[in-house]
Amino acid sequence: MPEYYDRIFGICGFQDTEIERERSRIERALDKIGVGPEDIPRVEQRLREQHEVELEGVRKILRAWILELLDLVLAKEEGKTVIYYGYPSIQGPGMAISSESGENVYVGCPDVVLCHTVGLIFDKLAPFLEAAETNGLPPGHGLCSLQQIRNGGLALGVVPVPDLVIASSYYCDMGSKADELLHEIYGHPAVYIDGSMDSRWGEFPRYDLERIRFLGGQLDKLFANVEKILGIEVTRRSMKKAMATSRVLYSALGQLTSLMTADPMPISGVVSGIAMNLAAASTGRSMSEGPDALSTLCKEVEGRVKSGYGILEKGAPRVLNFAHSFSDPGITHMIEKAGLALAASFVTVPPGKRDKSLKLYSLGEELAESAMRGGAYHSTYGFAKRFAEAARSLSMDGVIWGYQYNCRPMALGSHLFKQFIEEETGIPTLSLEMDYYESRTYGAEALRTKVETFAEMLRARKAKA
Ligand code: SF4
Structure with missing residues (x-):
């Protein structure tokens, strides 16, 4: 018998039988x-x-996110071992653990899953944030809202207490601090992966080899602990499988980015946003549903480009942003309504190639080396440099550096990035203080004036060129 929710599940790509x-x-x-x-x-x-949702690829991605949500919140009831990792995370270990352990283990990033489902689809995040605010993470205490969502999900009993947490402390030490609090409350084991962001200004893409040895050792320690605590051995075979899936997903995301740079821009950045994090936050449905969903989407977007269909007028200034809001599509739409084509996100632009002469001695070192090339895990300079290079190589008219106001690594580059990108490339950059994970304070209306002024300036600049 049909139920009240059948309609929205149908819109999200579920068949009646499913x-x-x-x-x-x-x-x-x-x-x-x-x-x-x-x-x-x-x-x-x-x-x-x-x-x-008129695009089948979008419906497939929404369906994948909802299935991931069901897998997450029901994991313990369904008898699974539960492993959480932090965000952002080096791509690979989560998927490798997942592919090694099969159906009986849930591995994912619960806060990002909640953002993309409870937030982006159902718009019901407020109770999670309020629960966190009375459970150790009050507003204004400097731990970001993503950490609040994880904390609130556990406090409300929506997401299960994990059997192991992998805390990524090589970029963001705030995630591991928040995980430490959760460890004290719930008692689950946690493995902290440290790194060092120390480097000289201007050093990227070079780095001190010791950093690879150290971060690689920390990642190897993670695999050793996963085996010791849960009896799951991560092998080269499972890592190869994980990286192969990851490559498929990221190459589809790269294709999507290149399609989105068409003039007029064929789809909203909201779509690329929901596609992007599926690979980063899920190891289950991203691997089983992700490749088909992304390939369907790319074909449809290609069709739109060929037919000249756009969601904005031809000639709209093209902008590179950092990422899209994880939980509120209204922010991305507001930027697009201001007339800016959010044609690419930093996170979808691939890094440079590995130096083949480099000797790497373990799985951990291989992952560490690839993370270092990405820039963001290298240093603030590496992050800014990659941002500038991406804006230049994609011939963007502008950059929106939306930095999370309560994130130490991002707020560090708040105004520095604007100065750096403009000096390196001459491309106007808007430094936009915002919140990627929740929009009670930094909603679309709060950001509108800055964005509209920036859009006006880019249009005037384009008209003169
Ligand atoms: S937003 Fe910043 S503080 Fe929050 S998890 Fe991400 S990197 Fe860490």
Whole structure:
């Protein structure tokens, strides 16, 4: 018998037979996240107006995210071992653990999954944030809202207490501090992976080899601990499988970025945003559903480019941003309505190639070396340099450096990035203080004036060129 939620699951790409099969899981998950019949009209409107659900590829990606949410919140009830990792994370270890351990283990990044589902689709994140604010992470205490969402999810009993946490402390020490608090409250084991961001200004892409040895050793320690604590051995075979899937996903994201630089821009950045983090935050549905969903999307977007279809007028200034809001599509739409084509995100631009002469002695060192090339894990300079190079190579008209206001690594480069990118490339850059994970304070309206002024300036500059 149809239920109140069937319509929105249908919009998100679920077939009737699948809804029937998953009904008990869907109901238990909706109950946990607090979505009831009264929410459905609002959710349906959000999906239809903000998510381009007329595209099959979008529906497939939304479906993958919802399935990931069900897997996450029901993991313990379904008898799974649960492993969480932090965000951002070096790509590879999570997927390798997942592919080695199979169906009985859930591996993922719960806060990002909650952002992309409870936030982006259902718009019900506020109770999670409020729960965190009374459970050790009050507002203004400097731990970012992503950490609050993880904390709130656990406090409300929506996400299960994990059997192991992998805390990434090589870029963001705030995630591991928040994980330490959760470890004290819930008692689960945690492995902290440290690194060192120390480097001389101007050093990127070079680095001190000791940094690879150190971070590589930390990653190898992670694999040793996963084996010791959970009995899961990460082998080269499982890492190869993980990296192969990851390559498929990231090459589709690269294709999507290149399609989005078409004039007029064929789809909203909201779409590339939901596609991008599937690979970064999920190791289950990203591997099983991701490749097909992204390939369907790329084909459809290619069709739009060929037919000259655009969501903005031809000639709109093209902008490189850092990333899209994880939980509020209204922010990306506001930027696009101001007339800016969010044609590429920093995170979808691939890094340089490995130096083949470099001797690497373990799986951990190989992962560390690849992370170093990405720039962001290298240093503030490496991050800024890669940003500038991406803007120049994609011939962008502008850059929006949206920095998370309560994130130490990002806030460090707040105004420095603007200065650096403008000096290196001459491309105007907007330094935009914002919140990627929740929008109670930094909503679209709060950001609108700065964005519209920037858009006006870019248009005037383009007209003169
Ligand atoms: S936003 Fe910053 S503080 Fe929060 S998890 Fe990401 S890197 Fe860490």
